[in-house]
Amino acid sequence: MLLSHLLAAEGVESVIVEARSQDYVLARIRAGILEHSSVELLCSVGLGERIGRDGLEHRGIYLQSPGERHHIDFVDLVGRSVWVYGQTEVQKDLVSARTAAGQQILYGANDVSLHDVASDKPSVRFTDSDGSRQHLDADVVVGCDGSFGPSRDAIPDTVKRVWERVYPYSWLGVLAAVAPSTDELIYAWHPDGFAMHSMRSMQTSRLYLQVPNGTDVNQWSHQRIWAALAKRLGHTPGGWELTPGPITEASVLPMRSYVQAPMRYGRLFLAGDAAHIVPPTGAKGLNLAIADVALLAPALVALLRNNDPGPADDYSDVALRRVWRCTHFSWWMTSMLHVNGDPFDAQLQQAQLRWICTSRAAAAGLAENYAGLPLGQ
Ligand SMILES: Cc1cc2nc3c(=O)[nH]c(=O)nc-3n(C[C@H](O)[C@H](O)[C@H](O)COP(=O)(O)OP(=O)(O)OC[C@H]3O[C@@H](n4cnc5c(N)ncnc54)[C@H](O)[C@@H]3O)c2cc1C
Numbered sequence: 001m002l003l004s005h006l007l008a009a010e011g012v013e014s015v016i017v018e019a020r021s022q023d024y025v026l027a028r029i030r031a032g033i034l035e036h037s038s039v040e041l042l043c044s045v046g047l048g049e050r051i052g053r054d055g056l057e058h059r060g061i062y063l064q065s066p067g068e069r070h071h072i073d074f075v076d077l078v079g080r081s082v083w084v085y086g087q088t089e090v091q092k093d094l095v096s097a098r099t100a101a102g103q104q105i106l107y108g109a110n111d112v113s114l115h116d117v118a119s120d121k122p123s124v125r126f127t128d129s130d131g132s133r134q135h136l137d138a139d140v141v142v143g144c145d146g147s148f149g150p151s152r153d154a155i156p157d158t159v160k161r162v163w164e165r166v167y168p169y170s171w172l173g174v175l176a177a178v179a180p181s182t183d184e185l186i187y188a189w190h191p192d193g194f195a196m197h198s199m200r201s202m203q204t205s206r207l208y209l210q211v212p213n214g215t216d217v218n219q220w221s222h223q224r225i226w227a228a229l230a231k232r233l234g235h236t237p238g239g240w241e242l243t244p245g246p247i248t249e250a251s252v253l254p255m256r257s258y259v260q261a262p263m264r265y266g267r268l269f270l271a272g273d274a275a276h277i278v279p280p281t282g283a284k285g286l287n288l289a290i291a292d293v294a295l296l297a298p299a300l301v302a303l304l305r306n307n308d309p310g311p312a313d314d315y316s317d318v319a320l321r322r323v324w325r326c327t328h329f330s331w332w333m334t335s336m337l338h339v340n341g342d343p344f345d346a347q348l349q350q351a352q353l354r355w356i357c358t359s360r361a362a363a364a365g366l367a368e369n370y371a372g373l374p375l376g377q
Contacts, residue, residue: 019109
């Protein structure tokens, strides 16, 4: 939807084919942190009003290991902040803006398939929400259909290459109707497993617990969740306490890294989760999807309006540089903070945390990656 917004600003028309209903898309709870350059981009294209009003600007994060909590100040270290503003809110802003502009958004599409993407006349076929079969001819098709959509599989196996890492743990994430017990996010290493205190607003907390893969969320009562969070997050000096509250949503999120290349095949371009997945520890998934389309929009404008194929030809290589940087950062944060039962690894993790908390150079590396590189890098 952001890509359509950017293209429309340059006079390039697009149609969005979405498998889910509008209600579903507007209610989905996912990412919550926007990088500095994501916010700059959204504001520059008229989508910043509610971010400025309802978003929470954070200078940094807290890193915690038992008995110690340190603030990593991104603004002081690298001159950039991040914003707490839910993906659901970004989605709402986009739906309002695109609906007001008359954007064609075809919700509830089934059996979506891509055809002739290697030719100059690619097409998309699907069954619309009324049950009629539809055929859409296009100049280009952009696969922004996440990790389960058909786009990534439309690139032949003989052309594509895939890298994948599945982690031996998941996150149990909860949304709670209670004011956050912290002013900025807490990332906590604990012998029982990683815990994180995030938020969506001054009234809503978002909290995560490391759990084994295959965990059934129904095995975790709300009381058990709060007790585990209090233990893992509360192990700190100064009498800090976690305030519990009503849990309104709980789910288990498996963690994996995945990269597929190239991100372009003929007239098919991939963006976001369709081409790459990161574990959420570095808060990169949504931001990387935004960075892809920020690069792709001008490339498509050059291709379709100015008959200049250069930026589109370069898209995959340029995008993959950032994808691999963020893939590394997300893996690095994940590996540093999640216990895996190996006592040697636990010592290495704590040594690394101590280094980041005591060395300005090490902290700056984390800050630069977390707050995000400028777009185009
Ligand atoms: C529970 C959860 C928590 C997350 N937390 C974070 C976080 O804290 N920080 C972070 O940065 N990232 C997080 N992410 C990841 C982040 O949400 C994604 O990286 C981001 O949404 C990617 O954007 P996208 O547009 O590529 O894909 P999506 O936002 O997934 O959009 C793809 C769209 O394609 C649609 N679609 C799927 N299949 C089809 C089809 N066959 N035909 C048509 N349409 C189709 C989907 O309905 C969806 O609307 C989280 C993800 C989940 C699931």
